[in-house]
Amino acid sequence: MNEEHVTTLLLRDGVVLLGTALVLVILFRRLGLGAVLGYLVAGALIGPQGLGLVGDAEGKLGIAELGIVLLLFLVGLDLHPSRLFRLRRDIFGFGLAQVVLCGVALSAFLFASTGFSMAAAIALGLPLALSSTAQVLPMLRSAGRLSTPFGEKAFSILLFQDLSIVPLITIIAALSRAPADPSAPPGWLLAVYTVGAIIGLVLFGRLILNPLFRLIGGLGERELFIAAGLFTVMTAAAVMEALHLSTALGAFIAGMMLADSPYRHELEADIEPFRTILLGLFFLAVGMLLDLNAVAMRPVFVLSLAAAVVAIKTGVIFVLARLFGLASRQAFALGLLLSQGGEFGFVLFAQAKAAQLIAPEAASLFGAVVTLSMATTPFLMMLSRRFVNKKAADRGDLEGPHAGAEGSAIVVGYGRFGQTVAQMLMAKAVDVTLIDNAAATIDRGQDFGMKVYYGDGRRLDLLRLAGAETARAIIFCIDDRTLSRDELKTVMSAFPHAAILVRAYDRRSLMSLSGLDLAASVREMFESAVLMGRHALEAVGIPAEEIDRVEDEYRERDAIRLELQSQSGDLRTAKNMMFRPGNPMEEIKEG
Numbered sequence: 001m002n003e004e005h006v007t008t009l010l011l012r013d014g015v016v017l018l019g020t021a022l023v024l025v026i027l028f029r030r031l032g033l034g035a036v037l038g039y040l041v042a043g044a045l046i047g048p049q050g051l052g053l054v055g056d057a058e059g060k061l062g063i064a065e066l067g068i069v070l071l072l073f074l075v076g077l078d079l080h081p082s083r084l085f086r087l088r089r090d091i092f093g094f095g096l097a098q099v100v101l102c103g104v105a106l107s108a109f110l111f112a113s114t115g116f117s118m119a120a121a122i123a124l125g126l127p128l129a130l131s132s133t134a135q136v137l138p139m140l141r142s143a144g145r146l147s148t149p150f151g152e153k154a155f156s157i158l159l160f161q162d163l164s165i166v167p168l169i170t171i172i173a174a175l176s177r178a179p180a181d182p183s184a185p186p187g188w189l190l191a192v193y194t195v196g197a198i199i200g201l202v203l204f205g206r207l208i209l210n211p212l213f214r215l216i217g218g219l220g221e222r223e224l225f226i227a228a229g230l231f232t233v234m235t236a237a238a239v240m241e242a243l244h245l246s247t248a249l250g251a252f253i254a255g256m257m258l259a260d261s262p263y264r265h266e267l268e269a270d271i272e273p274f275r276t277i278l279l280g281l282f283f284l285a286v287g288m289l290l291d292l293n294a295v296a297m298r299p300v301f302v303l304s305l306a307a308a309v310v311a312i313k314t315g316v317i318f319v320l321a322r323l324f325g326l327a328s329r330q331a332f333a334l335g336l337l338l339s340q341g342g343e344f345g346f347v348l349f350a351q352a353k354a355a356q357l358i359a360p361e362a363a364s365l366f367g368a369v370v371t372l373s374m375a376t377t378p379f380l381m382m383l384s385r386r387f388v389n390k391k392a393a394d395r396g397d398l399e400g401p402h403a404g405a406e407g408s409a410i411v412v413g414y415g416r417f418g419q420t421v422a423q424m425l426m427a428k429a430v431d432v433t434l435i436d437n438a439a440a441t442i443d444r445g446q447d448f449g450m451k452v453y454y455g456d457g458r459r460l461d462l463l464r465l466a467g468a469e470t471a472r473a474i475i476f477c478i479d480d481r482t483l484s485r486d487e488l489k490t491v492m493s494a495f496p497h498a499a500i501l502v503r504a505y506d507r508r509s510l511m512s513l514s515g516l517d518l519a520a521s522v523r524e525m526f527e528s529a530v531l532m533g534r535h536a537l538e539a540v541g542i543p544a545e546e547i548d549r550v551e552d553e554y555r556e557r558d559a560i561r562l563e564l565q566s567q568s569g570d571l572r573t574a575k576n577m578m579f580r581p582g583n584p585m586e587e588i589k590e591g
Contacts, residue, residue: 025042039283044292073252077258094157116362122175123172131158134282154334159252177356204257205257216228266456290371409425409433437455472497474501504523504524511571537550554579
């Protein structure tokens with residue numbers, strides 16, 4: 001009976017959570033306020049402090065934090081080690097300066113204005129220096145800004161903030177007034193654990209993950225890819241959790257180790273739905289944790305503190321961004337973008353409460369401050385876009401997705417047909433992304449210095465991850481007769497700007513494509529067969545000018561037949577136009 005009751009509660013909670021989220025997220029998106037704010041309001045509405053329809057917010061938050069882990073894994077997939085090395089100045093320079101200066105400024109503000117002790121002010125101010133990775137990174141990725149100089153600065157800061165969790169926990173432990181926990185490792189040992197875990201994850205990726213995905217790719221089972229991808233993320237997170245380190249950092253390193261893998265796009269496409277659902281649940285849980293009573297009892301204090309956090313962080317980040325080379329508009333936009341409190345603030349406030357540095361009421365109060373500051377993010381993002389876009393319009397050197405992908409093409413299928421198409425594009429320095437679902441083809445491509453990604457190129461999500469939204473051409477070179485008219489119409493509808501070119505398996509396949517607005521469709525054997533026919537005529541002694549006339553006549557008749565066959569749907573239509581015994585081409589009469 002208890003098990004049935006638990007199942008009933010889970011189902012009821014799921015219906016309430018998803019139903020409320022659907023309504024409010026759709027409403028907030030229609031109002032242009034973003035999905036995150038919709039999730040936060042939905043959580044506050046149905047949570048214990050609201051209508052009380054759903055409980056156990058902390059338990060749901062613990063599960064939903066897997067969304068942050070998956071997010072950092074996907075970010076790691078997009079970050080090649082060479083790119084990480086290139087960003088080292090921004091990560092360890094800009095990121096370190098942001099955490100330290102924002103933490104000091106906020107701690108000093110709290111100490112001067114609230115009456116907290118110095119230790120309590122530090123324990124509250126340092127966590128407030130962190131920003132919301134779960135909000136900012138998805139927004140940058142969906143807007144296509146993650147690879148721009150602006151996006152790379154934001155990412156570098158967020159990455160260092162995640163790295164800083166260990167030293168911040170160590171600082172709070174050093175200030176602790178509570179009896180020491182004998183089971184907790186000292187700070188220096190945590191640092192050793194961090195270095196050892198990073199080295200172990202790197203070796204795990206090189207020696208185990210890539211061979212594992214190569215094996216699964218050879219089997220062609222998508223379900224195994226999903227299972228292997230989630231296993232990778234969970235293993236990395238579990239190792240870091242066991243060492244009292246950041247689970248998100250472990251997932252990021254695991255993703256980065258697969259950034260050069262040919263299976264990167266397939267992994268992104270398979271894990272993205274789980275990341276989206278869990279991040280939505282995360283923001284629902286954050287909204288449920290919002291202590292409305294604390295806000296109602298001291299509304300001016302909470303609102304003014306949230307505003308102060310936003311203002312102080314914006315000002316500090318603006319100054320630092322100017323020092324690190326951003327123009328004034330972009331520096332201000334970056335300050336607005338990272339001005340909110342972050343999800344790791346809740347973790348550090350709990351640490352401070354356990355260390356007896358702050359009272360439970362203060363932890364609830366500052367949890368509300370973080371949540372309210374996170375609720376300002378959609379509005380600040382709209383404001384930051386105005387600054388970034390206005391400045392970007394004056395510059396032509398940004399690595400934005402449209403500029404960076406100009407002239408690009410996606411070749412789906414890297415067999416004997418696709419190889420020729422790809423090489424001809426590369427001959428004119430066109431940026432080509434290659435996709436194939438055969439592991440052997442991927443391995444052969446690597447032997448010749450070609451980067452071929454694993455995946456089913458007919459899937460919209462995988463094409464989108466491969467850059468289809470900015471590609472100028474998508475060329476289907478697969479020899480699979482199951483590429484349907486409906487699939488092509490879906491691709492054409494999803495990416496209307498891209499020219500779609502298709503390799504048709506045979507005449508029937510070409511007939512099925514009739515009426516589609518394709519840039520080109522080619523029967524895979526037609527041109528090679530015509531060329532062989534020319535050689536055969538030459539071998540039996542036909543003059544060159546007659547060979548040219550035969551080819552022209554054949555092509556003309558074939559085109560007319562194909563059009564009539566497509567209209568009738570019958571392959572036997574206009575069969576009298578075929579050359580056959582007793583029906584040769586008419587001779588040219590002389591004189």
